Amino acid sequence: MGSWSWETKEEKPGQDLALRCGRMALQAWAAMHALGIVNGDATADVTMRAEDDHSVLFTRKRVHAALADAANDSELFAVLRSTELEQVGMVEVNLTTPGTCMRNGEAHRVEKLFVISVEEWASGAGTVTLDTYGDAWMSHDLRGHRQPGIQKENAPRLKAALIAITRMVGVEVVASDFTSYGIPTKDGFEDLPDEDPDLLDSWYMAEVPRRTEWLQSCLPPNSPRFEAETDAPVSFVKVARGSRTVGYLWAAEDEVAAGFEPRTPAGDEALDAGQDWLMRLSEAKQRGLTPAQAVRELASWPGSARSGTVVPGTQKEASSLEDLQDLSGREWCSDT
Secondary structure (H helix, E strand, C coil), rough: EEEEEEEEEEECCCHHHHHHHHHHHHHHHHHHHHCCCEECCCEEEEEEEEEECCCEEEEEEEEEHHHHHHCCHHHHHHHHCCCHHHHHEEEEEEEEEEEEECCEEEEEEEEEEEEEEEECCCCCCEEEEEEEECCCCCCCCCCCCCHHHHHHHHHHHHHHHHHHHHHHHCCEECCCCCCCCCCCCEEEEECCCCHHHHHHHHHHHHHHHHHHHHHHHHHCCCCCCECCCCCCCCCEEEEEEECCCEEEEECCCCCCCEEEEEEEHCCCHHHHHHHHHHHHHHCEEEEEHHHHHHHHHHHCCCCCCCCEEEECCCEECCCCCCHHHHHCCCCCCCCC
């Protein structure tokens, strides 16, 4: 939705570049945790680049992280120590943090509410960046509808988080340029104009096409695939990993379109699963199956820990793919 950054400068750059980066990310996280805006454990992506040509020396995705990691004996800090620092010129830690948004007085957990990104360079320069994936701080939701009550509950919490990180880092915050979703300011977001909701419907104009394109790009080049869009009614089944719904496998009545709709509150789990289901749909297309035949066949596929499985007895009809996308959760700050 928007991002904010703080430029830092270490007066005495030391050899503990990776640890410095990890500690800065944890400090920013702790500052937000103290406000109650984030909670639970997080995941960290770690990248280390060479000092001479900035080539990637090391990368690790989705490392478990907890606030207790400051003890330096955690999985995160083990990863941060895994490369010879003499070769490293830059370390980046991207910390994906769950948190809560308030809606009518009730707290809703969001698996990916913020990403705290920290870059530290051997020269001593660094950057802290905060990205938010929630719309509860904004005057309008992702469908372009006003939400004054929800904004009143949540905007002060985001402002407090920005102030806390500013105090921790000791430099002024810089808001990013406007995005497809809103206009960040140093205090949060600028109110959007009261226009036709369709003109502010960033969910369908930006988010749905973005993630559909990303999932399609995970397929091998030139692989067979069903159409990803349709105006026809769709038949769908629920896909779950354990007790957690991660998305919906669907086929259109036009017999040319089929796909996987990620359930937004499931976060990265839903996108992981979607890659596997789209690969299976591609294989079904290769064998000449229609979309309906492919979904029927995949309903009995045992799946995997990553993909999940089709939940028996969950087949339903939706009047349109848009209705199914609504069911999958169009708001990041909803876990219903």
